[in-house]
Amino acid sequence: MGLFDKKYCDICGEKIRLLSNRKLDNGNLCKECAKKLSPWFEERRHSTVEEIRCQLAYREQNKEMVQKFNVTRQISTKTYNVFIDDTQGNFTIAHKLDVKENPDIVPLSAVLQCKMDIEQDRKEETYIKDGKTVSYDPPVYKYEYQYRMKIQVRSPWFDDMDFRLHNFSIEQDDRAEIMEIESAGYEIMSALTGQPR
Numbered sequence: 197m198g199l200f201d202k203k204y205c206d207i208c209g210e211k212i213r214l215l216s217n218r219k220l221d222n223g224n225l226c227k228e229c230a231k232k233l234s235p236w237f238e239e240r241r242h243s244t245v246e247e248i249r250c251q252l253a254y255r256e257q258n259k260e261m262v263q264k265f266n267v268t269r270q271i272s273t274k275t276y277n278v279f280i281d282d283t284q285g286n287f288t289i290a291h292k293l294d295v296k297e298n299p300d301i302v303p304l305s306a307v308l309q310c311k312m313d314i315e316q317d318r319k320e321e322t323y324i325k326d327g328k329t330v331s332y333d334p335p336v337y338k339y340e341y342q343y344r345m346k347i348q349v350r351s352p353w354f355d356d357m358d359f360r361l362h363n364f365s366i367e368q369d370d371r372a373e374i375m376e377i378e379s380a381g382y383e384i385m386s387a388l389t390g391q392p393r
Contacts, residue, residue: 212224220248234353251353267293268280274377277293280304286302300357310347310385312381312382317342318338319337340368342360346358
């Protein structure tokens with residue numbers, strides 16, 4: 197079989213356009229069907245056609261769960277919203293809670309671990325002396341931070357729901373931004389684990 201032979205999606209049967217094929221363990225998946233998979237799903241290349249069919253069936257059922265979701269709490273970050281339905285004991289992470297986005301509805305009881313990960317980048321500050329770049333003595337550093345939520349869950353389709361709490365690195369002097377991000381992170385951890393802040 198040649199590299200440029202016509203390929204067909206093993207899910208919907210449509211012809212796959214050039215460079216739009218998403219390889220499966222034992223078949224092919226078109227771009228449109230791939231969009232319907234969970235955004236947290238990372239094992240597509242190692243999945244069979246049957247496993248993808250099962251997940252797409254689950255994703256259709258999930259739309260009903262989205263429609264029945266009753267937001268009792270919402271925690272907003274710069275990237276995602278964490279929606280919680282205390283009445284049914286579920287949560288989801290999404291930009292918007294609608295059927296079009298179809299965010300995975302996950303039981304709170306499926307949360308195994310939830311933590312905030314802080315990455316620190318350090319850059320040395322220098323100055324120009326006699327046309328040369330010189331270090332301060334002692335060295336002076338400027339720090340930037342990136343905050344990520346790392347949520348481990350028990351699900352047949354994905355193991356974790358990791359996301360950044362903001363879009364751009366935060367500089368050390370931006371105390372208000374750091375406090376806002378950290379506050380949202382601690383609130384998410386408390387909400388999903390039941391542990392006090």
